[in-house]
Amino acid sequence: MAIEIIPIKTRILTHKDDIVEAIREYCQTKTTKDDVIAVAESVVAITQGRAVAPENIHPCLLAKILCRFFPQVGSISTRYGMQALIDEEGAMRVFCAFIVGSLAKLIGVKGMFYNLAGEQARLIDDFTGTMPPYDKCVVYGPKNPVELSEKITNALGCYGAVVADVNDLKKAAILGTSKNVSDAIASKILIDNPFGNGSQKTPIVIIKNYPTIIETI
Amino acid sequence: MTTLPNILISVAIFIGLIAFLLFLHPILQGDEKFVIETEKKSSLKVLERGENFLVVNTIIPYNNYGKQICMVLDTFPRVLLPHEQYDKAIVTANLEQLDAPRTDGYFEAFMVYPHKSGDLSLTLRFVSQQSSIEDALQDIFDVSINIYSNGIGRNDMFIRKANLVIKKEELVAII
Numbered sequence: 001m002a003i004e005i006i007p008i009k010t011r012i013l014t015h016k017d018d019i020v021e022a023i024r025e026y027c028q029t030k031t032t033k034d035d036v037i038a039v040a041e042s043v044v045a046i047t048q049g050r051a052v053a054p055e056n057i058h059p060c061l062l063a064k065i066l067c068r069f070f071p072q073v074g075s076i077s078t079r080y081g082m083q084a085l086i087d088e089e090g091a092m093r094v095f096c097a098f099i100v101g102s103l104a105k106l107i108g109v110k111g112m113f114y115n116l117a118g119e120q121a122r123l124i125d126d127f128t129g130t131m132p133p134y135d136k137c138v139v140y141g142p143k144n145p146v147e148l149s150e151k152i153t154n155a156l157g158c159y160g161a162v163v164a165d166v167n168d169l170k171k172a173a174i175l176g177t178s179k180n181v182s183d184a185i186a187s188k189i190l191i192d193n194p195f196g197n198g199s200q201k202t203p204i205v206i207i208k209n210y211p212t213i214i215e216t217i
Numbered sequence: 218m219t220t221l222p223n224i225l226i227s228v229a230i231f232i233g234l235i236a237f238l239l240f241l242h243p244i245l246q247g248d249e250k251f252v253i254e255t256e257k258k259s260s261l262k263v264l265e266r267g268e269n270f271l272v273v274n275t276i277i278p279y280n281n282y283g284k285q286i287c288m289v290l291d292t293f294p295r296v297l298l299p300h301e302q303y304d305k306a307i308v309t310a311n312l313e314q315l316d317a318p319r320t321d322g323y324f325e326a327f328m329v330y331p332h333k334s335g336d337l338s339l340t341l342r343f344v345s346q347q348s349s350i351e352d353a354l355q356d357i358f359d360v361s362i363n364i365y366s367n368g369i370g371r372n373d374m375f376i377r378k379a380n381l382v383i384k385k386e387e388l389v390a391i392i
Contacts, residue, residue: 054290078369
């Protein structure tokens with residue numbers, strides 16, 4: 001059975017929007033009790049006011065030193081991105097993760113830093129990583145994605161909701177789901193990035209007939 | 218012989234070595250070196266003209282001569298032609314990426330990889346205040362334009378300024 005996913009085009013959602021109200025506005029009439037709402041994590045973060053301009057981030061010495069040890073394709077390779085991580089996860093945690101991660105790398109174990117430094121290490125988007133007008137900001141990962149998924153589910157009366165970090169490189173990280181949605185299945189369904197890129201302005205998708213899909217996957 | 222002073226000296230040497238390596242690492246790693254090369258601008262091209270206005274364009278290359286990626290957050294031009302100096306036409310400027318033109322005046326942030334280059338497109342609009350645009354431009358001075366860029370590499374966010382001068386002779390020649 002083909003999985004039906006409907007991308008929902010929205011206006012640019014900002015820190016002045018309530019994400020639950022925005023989803024209700026755009027999805028209420030298109031959603032049934034068997035559908036799951038999936039929303040892109042960066043938009044959730046932006047509506048939570050978690051996009052910060054560089055002039056409002058003040059890198060400490062630790063951020064200035066540590067950022068130099070990360071490849072520039074990553075979001076914590078600038079002192080602003082690294083400071084954002086330190087602000088969220090704490091300097092001691094980030095420092096210890098760096099020491100352990102470096103030692104682990106010496107013996108061939110990769111990715112240890114990201115496992116130890118807290119979930120924001122993977123979620124922070126650096127400059128140019130988000131669509132305008134937030135392309136000039138560091139965007140933190142969203143807060144309380146599980147709680148938010150439950151709120152969306154209750155507000156729309158749908159089967160469930162998901163907050164996901166999906167990209168075009170076939171990576172779909174599920175940050176939070178309502179209680180009746182499986183992380184693994186949601187990840188499989190969203191793997192082809194139905195959110196599209198930023199300029200397509202479809203940060204919300206509706207996964208139709210989720211109970212029927214899980215029987216076939 | 219293992220004595221307390223020896224241990225302390227060893228620890229101090231070790232800490233000193235780490236500090237030296239931490240100091241050396243960013244120097245060896247380098248940073249971005251984003252440069253707007255105003256001296257390499259192309260010749261002016263007329264985009265549009267009317268009885269009292271003229272729109273011209275020039276392409277200005279940029280380059281990242283550094284070893285690290287530069288994230289360019291913004292660039293914008295400032296025309297230095299106050300009415301105290303010249304009041305026969307109003308000159309406004311718009312700067313955008315040549316490969317990513319926009320109609321809203323917004324400048325979308327972009328990355329420039331080390332040793333990569335690209336082009337900016339500068340559009341100048343001259344609107345005469347009283348006479349025809351031809352007459353107004355006969356009395357114009359060289360047009361000095363500051364181009365500001367705001368970006369981030371490995372170090373602190375920068376704001377840089379490059380200056381571009383459009384010669385009066387070049388303007389007069391194209392009308």
